Amino acid sequence: MSLNFTKINLAMNAAVECARQYVGATSPNPAVGAAALDHEGEIIAVAAHKHAGKLHAERELIELLTEMGRLSDCVTMVVTLEPCSHHGKTPPCADALEEQTQIKRVIYGQKDCNPLVGGKGHAKLVEAGKEVVCYEESPARDLEVLESVVRLNAPFFHWVRTGLPFVIVKVALNREGSMIPAAGQKTFTSNDSLVIAHILRRESGAIITGSGTVLADQPEFTVRHVPDHEDAPSRELVVLDRRGRVPDPKYRVGHDYLTELKRLGKQGVTQVLVEAGVSLTQAVFALGIWNESVIIRQAIINGEPDQIEIKTNVCFQESLNKQL
Ligand SMILES: NC(=O)c1ccc[n+]([C@@H]2O[C@H](COP(=O)([O-])OP(=O)(O)OC[C@H]3O[C@@H](n4cnc5c(N)ncnc54)[C@H](OP(=O)(O)O)[C@@H]3O)[C@@H](O)[C@H]2O)c1
Structure with missing residues (x-):
């Protein structure tokens, strides 16, 4: 044999x-x-x-x-x-x-x-x-x-070693390189990209967003473009909202990104998705506490596929050490 x-x-x-x-x-x-x-x-x-x-x-x-x-x-x-x-x-x-x-x-x-x-x-x-x-x-x-x-x-x-969930940051950029959809729209990416985004949601035990996104879009953050898990643990929606501007009870309000990650890790959440607007996304990148980024770039020509770029944060540990 x-x-x-x-x-x-x-x-x-x-x-x-x-x-x-x-x-x-x-x-x-x-x-x-x-x-x-x-x-x-x-x-x-x-x-x-x-x-x-x-x-x-x-x-x-x-x-x-x-x-x-x-x-x-x-x-x-x-x-x-x-x-x-x-x-x-x-x-x-x-x-x-x-x-x-x-x-x-x-x-x-x-x-x-x-x-x-x-x-x-x-x-x-x-x-x-x-x-x-x-x-x-x-x-x-x-x-x-x-x-x-x-x-x-x-x-x-990652969760076993650090006690923190593995963080994926999803960013969609339109043809002009902006994250902001045109007035009256919530998205600008293709259906295939939405499938990717919804798989990322399905894989996550929590979604972290910023108050700006909730106030602008009132997003549901549900999994719609692919079937969701039948008996998954419920996905927590966390809004970072230091000024308390989001009254929506479906969100758990947090004030500090790393504190929320630690709390989620303690709850046994091994993976989270950051789906936020410009300010919070930039803050997370600047902090360096993330593991993978998924950047979706809208196709320049209508009908062409969007570009998907996946990056691993090799400086995670260094960034985390600075915070501890
Ligand atoms: N293209 C995409 O991938 C994408 C994804 C999501 C949203 N968006 C778009 O982004 C736009 C909203 O952008 P935004 O920048 O206003 O929203 P955001 O980044 O989701 O939220 C910003 C708010 O988060 C709070 N926050 C808490 N901790 C923070 C920190 N450490 N650093 C920065 N902010 C922190 C701040 O409010 P406090 O100071 O009160 O805490 C800040 O005003 C909308 O148009 C939405 O459609 C695009």
Whole structure:
């Protein structure tokens, strides 16, 4: 039984794609996906963790394979994150793999970043006689696939390390480079861009905006252009409003951006979206407390696609250290 990494890469990709559907529904747990492979390395099934408190991806997959009558065909399981070895809301996945399956090999994307549990799932599976590979550490890994694994795990890892949610700042710019829509309009981006924006909302446990935006647009911040999670934890709307100009009760009023992030992190929110106007967006960039920006530039020519630019803030830690 040799390792065919071309097939492993495909399986890891499928596991990531499956997990991505549930980003925003699993908080404070990470979104995790898993794929089952037969002895030829072909994918039999993929599954994901769907909601905190529900089965982890590995157990979802075991249930699915059992329903399909294919559990005994599964030789390799590919998982985006190291299987857990501790009792949380559900029992350890490493135990399920050992006790309920004949799986010979487990390949997982990254070691759990929590120093109390990282490496323990791996060790437990090795003890149980499985061949265990950490994809990130394997020389045969595909860098593009690894990047998608790292990105999938990034919000959870960030939250575990800092106690703060992973912050995505979304900015839409019109042809003239302005964030302000024309009078009477609330948006100027294409439908495809609105889909991206609404996926970002769906993935977030909270949306942070500024009082200027609420007063100008009375935005709902609902997920409309894609289906929302069925049983997601309710998404908190936070308005930073030091002067108390927003009377709308659907918002939680905050006065300080970092204080709100800390509060949300304590509540178990692992990812937030900043969807604000010029002033607050500039303030967040100046502070440097954000992880990823998604800049949507309106197409110059009508009918052409908008440009989407995604950037990672590599100076996050430095900026955070300045605030502490
Ligand atoms: N294109 C886009 O992506 C986009 C997205 C959202 C909104 N918009 C547009 O942006 C326009 C509104 O812009 P805006 O600048 O007035 O709204 P904003 O940035 O959403 O809100 C600004 C207000 O936030 C409050 N705030 C709290 N903490 C702050 C801080 N640290 N730094 C700066 N402000 C802070 C301030 O009021 P206090 O001093 O009272 O706290 C400030 O007046 C609207 O036309 C809206 O349509 C565009």
